[in-house]
Amino acid sequence: MNARHTGLIQVACFLVSSGLCGACKSRSEPIRETASASVEAPKNEGAIGRTLHPGAKVFGTALTEQPRSTLPELLAQPEAHLNKTLLLEGSVRRACSRKGCWMEVATDASGPGVRVTFKDYGFFVPTDAAGSRALIQGIIELEEVKKSHVEHLESEGAKFERKREDGSALEVRLVATGVELWRG
Numbered sequence: 683m684n685a686r687h688t689g690l691i692q693v694a695c696f697l698v699s700s701g702l703c704g705a706c707k708s709r710s711e712p713i714r715e716t717a718s719a720s721v722e723a724p725k726n727e728g729a730i731g732r733t734l735h736p737g738a739k740v741f742g743t744a745l746t747e748q749p750r751s752t753l754p755e756l757l758a759q760p761e762a763h764l765n766k767t768l769l770l771e772g773s774v775r776r777a778c779s780r781k782g783c784w785m786e787v788a789t790d791a792s793g794p795g796v797r798v799t800f801k802d803y804g805f806f807v808p809t810d811a812a813g814s815r816a817l818i819q820g821i822i823e824l825e826e827v828k829k830s831h832v833e834h835l836e837s838e839g840a841k842f843e844r845k846r847e848d849g850s851a852l853e854v855r856l857v858a859t860g861v862e863l864w865r866g
Contacts, residue, residue, distance in 0.1 A: 735815070738864040742805045745769065745819045745860045753789050756796065756822065760854045763822040770796075770856060774807075774814045774863070776839045782806035786840065787816055787856070794843050797835075798856045807861060814865055820858035827851045 750769045772787035775795055783806050788795030798818055800806065827835075829849030832842055842851040 735862070735864040737866075738862045740860065740862055741807050742800060742858060742860040743819075745817065745862060748819055753787070753793075753795065757794050757854060760822060760824050764824060765821060767819065767821050767859075769817060769819050771815070771817045774811045774816050776841075777807055777809055777811040778838050779809055780838055782809045782811065784835070784838075784840070785811055785816070787818065796854050796856050797840065798858050798861070800861075801857050801859050807863060811863055814863045817862040818856055818858045819860045820856040823855045823857055825853050825855050827853050 748767050748769045750771075751763060753770065753772055756763055756770065770787065772789060772795070773791075775786045775788045775791060777785040783800065783803065785798045785807055786795045787798055798816075798820065801820070827842070827850060832845065832849055832851050836842070842853065844852040844854075846852070
């Protein structure tokens with residue numbers, strides 16, 4: 683790691699911990715550096731016993747063998763998947779336009795989807811990830827999102843399908859430990 687990179691991380695940690703960073707942080711917790719923020723995917727001999735899609739990039743940690751679910755299954759009964767690790771594949775409908783600290787994955791552009799966040803704010807995806815295909819490994823959560831955070835996320839392009847009259851929302855969320863992204 684070079685001195686410039688270390689300095690940027692120190693500045694970011696100060697802004698987040700001091701509450702001065704409002705771009706994409708709803709809680710004050712330090713940004714953790716991760717060695718696997720974005721790596722060109724080699725042949726991935728191992729993780730789940732298959733070759734990655736041509737041109738795929740890996741963000742976070744390498745994926746491991748986990749039960750798979752589809753978006754329709756997950757959204758029909760999110761409670762059945764709570765706190766379980768699974769693999770989910772879908773199309774990236776939108777991503778955080780400021781940092782890439784979340785993305786929405788759906789079966790198609792107009793269908794229901796889920797928000798994907800990244801464990802411990804440990805990695806991001808490209809802000810132009812929309813239109814990519816994604817294979818995501820993570821844990822399912824059902825989260826109550828306050829009105830102020832709903833408004834913040836909507837300002838970055840998010841949509842909430844379970845938005846309430848008071849502006850809060852109930853959200854099915856996938857907290858990812860690893861993501862593979864590819865085009866086409």
